[in-house]
Structures are given as C-alpha cells and as structure tokens.
Amino acid sequence: MSGAIATNPRSRLSxxxxxxxxxxxxxxxxxxxxxxxxxxxxxxxALLLQSFYxxxxxxxxxxxxxxxxxxxxxxxxxxxxxxxxxxVMAAAVTLASAxxxxxxAYYAARYARGGWKALFYLAVxxxxxxxxxxxxxxxxxxLAKEGIVTWVAGKIHxxxxxxxxxxxxxxxxxSLSFSYIGxxxxxxxxxxxxxxxxxxxxxxxxxxxxxxASADLGASPRQTFRTVILPLAMPGVIAGSIFTFSLTLGxxxxxxxxxxxRPFIGTTVYALQGTAGDIPLAAAFTVVPVVIMGIYLMxxxxxxxxxxx
Amino acid sequence: MRSEPGxxxxxxxxxxxxxxxxxxxxxxxxxxxFTTEEKSFQFPPPSLTLHWLSVAWFDRPDIWGxxxxxxxxxxxxxxxxxxxxxxxxxALWRARFFGKDSLSLLFILPIxxxxxxxxxxxxxxxxxxxxxxxxxxIVLGHATFCIVVVYNNALARFRRLSPSMIEASVDLGxxxxxxxxxxxxxxxxxxxxxxxxxxxxxxxxxxxxxxFTAGQQATLPIWMLNxxxxxxxxxxxxxxxxxxxxxxxxxxxxxxxxxxxGEHTGGSGR
Numbered sequence: 001m002s003g004a005i006a007t008n009p010r011s012r013l014s015x016x017x018x019x020x021x022x023x024x025x026x027x028x029x030x031x032x033x034x035x036x037x038x039x040x041x042x043x044x045x046a047l048l049l050q051s052f053y054x055x056x057x058x059x060x061x062x063x064x065x066x067x068x069x070x071x072x073x074x075x076x077x078x079x080x081x082x083x084x085x086x087x088v089m090a091a092a093v094t095l096a097s098a099x100x101x102x103x104x105a106y107y108a109a110r111y112a113r114g115g116w117k118a119l120f121y122l123a124v125x126x127x128x129x130x131x132x133x134x135x136x137x138x139x140x141x142x143l144a145k146e147g148i149v150t151w152v153a154g155k156i157h158x159x160x161x162x163x164x165x166x167x168x169x170x171x172x173x174x175s176l177s178f179s180y181i182g183x184x185x186x187x188x189x190x191x192x193x194x195x196x197x198x199x200x201x202x203x204x205x206x207x208x209x210x211x212x213a214s215a216d217l218g219a220s221p222r223q224t225f226r227t228v229i230l231p232l233a234m235p236g237v238i239a240g241s242i243f244t245f246s247l248t249l250g251x252x253x254x255x256x257x258x259x260x261x262r263p264f265i266g267t268t269v270y271a272l273q274g275t276a277g278d279i280p281l282a283a284a285f286t287v288v289p290v291v292i293m294g295i296y297l298m299x300x301x302x303x304x305x306x307x308x309x
Numbered sequence: 310m311r312s313e314p315g316x317x318x319x320x321x322x323x324x325x326x327x328x329x330x331x332x333x334x335x336x337x338x339x340x341x342x343f344t345t346e347e348k349s350f351q352f353p354p355p356s357l358t359l360h361w362l363s364v365a366w367f368d369r370p371d372i373w374g375x376x377x378x379x380x381x382x383x384x385x386x387x388x389x390x391x392x393x394x395x396x397x398x399x400a401l402w403r404a405r406f407f408g409k410d411s412l413s414l415l416f417i418l419p420i421x422x423x424x425x426x427x428x429x430x431x432x433x434x435x436x437x438x439x440x441x442x443x444x445x446x447i448v449l450g451h452a453t454f455c456i457v458v459v460y461n462n463a464l465a466r467f468r469r470l471s472p473s474m475i476e477a478s479v480d481l482g483x484x485x486x487x488x489x490x491x492x493x494x495x496x497x498x499x500x501x502x503x504x505x506x507x508x509x510x511x512x513x514x515x516x517x518x519x520x521f522t523a524g525q526q527a528t529l530p531i532w533m534l535n536x537x538x539x540x541x542x543x544x545x546x547x548x549x550x551x552x553x554x555x556x557x558x559x560x561x562x563x564x565x566x567x568x569x570x571g572e573h574t575g576g577s578g579r
Contacts, residue, residue, distance in 0.1 A: 022404070025401075035393055039431075047434075131529075131530060134550040138337055189334065293423070
C-alpha cells in the first residue's frame with residue numbers, strides 16, 4: 001500500500017492525509033473520543049468519586065471526605081446475598097439464552113434461504129426493536145394467575161405441574177408473576193435477540209469450504225459440528241453473552257414488575273439513590289457490576305469475541 | 310446444489326419453537342388491546358371491543374407529549390451517533406497503533422456495562438455540574454450508548470471494503486472527498502442506515518438510563534412504566550404498545566430490503 005502514491009493529486013489535503021495516515025486517524029478519532037471521554041468516562045469518574053464519600057447517618061447528608069467505610073457497608077451479608085443472587089440470575093439467563101438462541105441462529109445461518117432467511121431475520125429483529133416495556137408488560141399478562149399460562153395448563157390437564165413448580169422452595173411463589181421463575185423467563189425472553197444476532201453472524205462467517213474440507217477428510221456431520229462449526233461460532237456466543245449477562249446484572253425494572261420483590265443489584269441501586277438518598281452506597285454498589293463486567297470483557301476479548309460483535 | 314442435506318427435524322422444531330417464543334407474547338399485546346376486561350388480565354378475554362382505540366386517541370392527551378419527546382430524542386441521538394460512530398469506525402478500521410484494542414473497548418463500554426451505571430453516573434455528573442434536566446440531558450445519555458451501534462455496523466462494513474478500490478480511486482486522480490463520496494459512501498451507506506435504525510430503536514425504547522436523565526419529563530417508555538406501576542385503563546396501554554409495534558415494523562422492513570440491495574452492489578466487486 002505504501003507504493004500506491006497518487007500520481008495526479010487534485011487536492012493537497014487528501015494527498016497529505018494519504019501519506020500521513022496517522023494524522024487522519026487522529027483527526028477522525030478526536031470527536032468520538034472527546035464525546036465518550038468527557039460525557040461517559042467523566043460521569044463514571046464522578047460516580048466512582050462518590051463511592052469514596054459516605055452518608056452521615058444522623059443528618060442524612062453526604063460527607064465529602066475520603067473514606068472506605070461505604071465499601072465496608074457493601075460487604076455485609078445482606079448485600080453480598082443481593083450480589084450473589086444477581087450474578088446467579090445473570091449466569092442462568094445467559095446459559096438459557098445461549099441454548100435457546102443457537103438452534104435459531106444455526107438454522108437461519110445455514111439452512112434458511114431466500115424468503116425464509118428474510119423472515120428469520122425480521123422475526124429476530126422485530127422483538128429486538130419493539131419496546132422493552134411492552135415486552136415486559138406482555139409477560140405480566142401471560143404469567144398472571146388469571147392469565148393464559150394457567151388457562152392452558154388447565155386445558156391440557158397439567159395444572160398440577162404448574163402448582164408443583166410454584167410450590168418449589170426458592171424458585172416458586174404465589175403465581176408465576178411473583179416468582180423467580182417468572183423473573184427468569186422474562187429476562188431470557190427480553191435478551192434472547194441479543195444472543196441470536198451475534199451467534200448467527202459468527203455462524204455465517206464459517207467458510208463453506210471448511211465444512212466441505214472436514215467432510216472430505218472423513219468427519220461425520222456430528223464431528224464437523226463439534227470440532228469445526230462450534231469453535232468458530234463460540235466468539236459469537238460469547239459476544240452475545242456480554243449483552244445477556246450485563247443487561248441482566250443492571251436491570252432494575254423487570255424484577256420490580258415480575259418477581260417476588262427480593263432485591264437485585266439494580267433495584268437496590270435504584271432504591272438507594274432514590275428514596276434512601278444514599279448516593280455513596282449506590283455508587284459503591286455500581287462498582288460491583290463494573291468489576292464483574294471488566295473481568296468478563298477481558299476474558300471475552302481474549303476469546304476473540306470483539307470481532308464477532 | 311444439493312451438496313448439503315436439509316436441516317434435521319429437531320433443529321427445525323427448536324428454531325421454529327424459539328421464534329414462536331419470541332412472538333406469541335407480542336400477539337397477546339394485540340389481543341388484550343381489544344378486551345372488555347379493564348381491571349385484570351383474564352384469559353380468554355370475556356369479549357372484544359374497539360372502545361379502547363377511541364379512548365386512546367381522544368380521551369388521553371397525556372400520550373401525545375411523551376410520544377413527541379421520544380421521537381425528538383431518538384432522532385437527535387441517532388444523528389449524533391451516526392456522525393461519531395462512523396468517524397470512530399473510519400479511524401479504527403485500518404489503523405494500527407498501541408492501545409487500539411482498548412479504544413475499541415471504550416466505545417463498546419456504554420452498552421457492555423449495565424445501563425443503570427450509565428444512568429446514575431450521568432445523573433451524579435449533572436448534579437455536580439448543576440446542569441438542569443432538559444431534552445438535551447436525555448439526548449446526551451442516549452447518544453452515548455447509540456454510538457457503539459453505529460460503530461459496530463460501520464466497522465463490519467468497512468472491513469469488507471476492499472482497500473484496492475480506494476487505492477484505484479486515488480490512482481485515477483480522485484481526491485479524498487471524491488473518493489469518500491463516490492467509492493466509500495455507496496458501500497457503507499446501507500450499513501449506516503441499518504446502524505442508524507438500530508440506534509433509533511435503542512433510543513426510542515430506552516427507559517433504564519432515561520429515568521435518571523429525564524427528571525420530571527416523560528418519554529413514551531417512562532409513560533408506559535408509570536402505567537405499569539399505577540395502571541388505569543390497562544387496555545389503553547395495550548393500544549399504545551400496539552401502535553408502537555405497528556409504526557416501527559415498516560422502517561425495519563424497508564431497512565432490511567435497503568441493506569440487502571446495498572450488500573448486493575457492494576459485494577459485486579469482490
């Protein structure tokens with residue numbers, strides 16, 4: 001590329017930038033970098049700063065002095081339970097999304113052709129596009145005690161199964177819309193398209209001749225799937241899992257609307273900064289998902305997930 | 310071409326089942342918009358009525374303000390994101406320098422980190438700098454997480470661009486602006502359109518960050534959240550939800566066909 005120098009430059013500027021591509025990169029990069037740097041990182045820094053302040057218990061005012069006492073509060077058993085509960089939920093949701101998403105992505109990438117392909121794409125984009133709250137609301141309708149799930153279970157004589165499910169110790173509840181099962185289903189439903197799209201993109205990038213080569217070399221379809229297709233699709237699945245995991249970690253609306261009102265990280269932060277007015281502890285709480293996601297992203301980058309985003 | 314066998318039955322069943330899982334709930338939103346039962350979510354609905362359509366249009370002026378605000382915010386945020394996201398993708402496409410990976414991570418961060426963090430961080434920043442809440446505080450937050458959507462779409466397309474076409478353009482005497490206008494833009498425009506639409510959708514739907522940056526203003530999602538927490542005339546919420554679904558469906562369809570055509574012409578040189 002260094003040999004290709006414009007023989008008849010019309011503009012000195014473009015010629016200059018062509019030779020000094022580093023400067024061009026810098027000029028292009030400056031505006032977005034300033035935006036993210038000032039608006040986003042600046043705010044994050046302000047938030048981090050807040051977590052080193054503390055709340056005066058008597059006056060309810062924020063003491064602007066450096067202290068680690070807020071972080072000490074974070075490690076009480078109650079708060080640790082909240083963090084663990086959220087992490088387990090996020091992991092379960094991610095796993096379930098990956099399992100549900102893979103067949104859809106696989107079919108769409110490898111078998112769907114022409115009109116079917118368009119239909120699949122739209123069928124995934126539509127729920128992704130439609131309002132988050134509309135979807136949560138739809139599940140409130142579905143999971144309600146007088147709603148369709150109970151009705152269908154009754155019609156096919158599986159009411160006992162539903163009751164047994166709801167009678168289970170931790171995950172059960174008075175009805176599906178007041179149980180962990182309900183919260184879990186809604187999370188999976190809402191974030192599923194975020195898993196399908198990167199998985200499908202990764203599957204579509206698997207070169208056809210790799211699969212043919214694998215077959216020519218005597219691998220059975222099953223072996224080809226396990227040793228060729230799956231490893232190449234993994235970056236896509238991991239890219240999807242960044243979304244499902246992170247979105248679940250920080251969500252504070254779904255557990256409020258469908259669930260048994262036990263706190264998650266998101267609902268706790270929301271309550272702390274709102275009604276309780278304890279910004280420092282809220283800030284310290286948000287550091288938890290940041291740290292978890294930081295580790296997660298580092299692993300994801302190492303596994304090549306960023307190229308699949 | 311019959312080199313590949315068709316999909317197995319379990320795979321088909323899982324794929325179709327997954328899609329049904331994604332769509333049946335949305336169908337229920339439509340059904341419940343016509344129910345006569347206002348207070349509970351009784352299934353099947355006792356009977357059906359068109360009453361709520363007229364109620365939503367004539368008797369609920371509180372819907373229009375949030376709708377306008379949401380559209381305004383989404384358009385502004387999308388425009389900002391389109392410019393900044395394309396610039397970032399153009400810069401990072403072929404450049405190699407130390408810390409490039411960290412930079413691309415930086416652009417992904419606003420959607421990779423939970424939205425509540427972005428929300429509360431922005432709010433505390435507004436507090437510290439005593440910036441009053443306005444349309445622009447909402448836009449500021451939305452644009453930040455919309456940049457990455459455009460960035461990803463543009464970057465993916467840039468990577469498929471063949472560098473030799475740009476070199477050919479320069480060799481034939483085109484300057485930078487001409488090369489951009491006649492060689493690069495036609496190839497990336499459909500990706501930008503797709504990215505822009507995704508950004509628009511993201512912004513139009515957003516409620517998690519918005520509750521922190523809106524103050525007393527209500528966007529359509531905030532209006533809906535209030536309806537969910539303190540329901541009055543539940544079917545009206547369904548009518549609004551239905552309209553949102555219907556109105557956004559056409560742009561996706563249009564964008565899909567536009568993108569497909571763009572891919573066709575863009576890929577013809579390779």
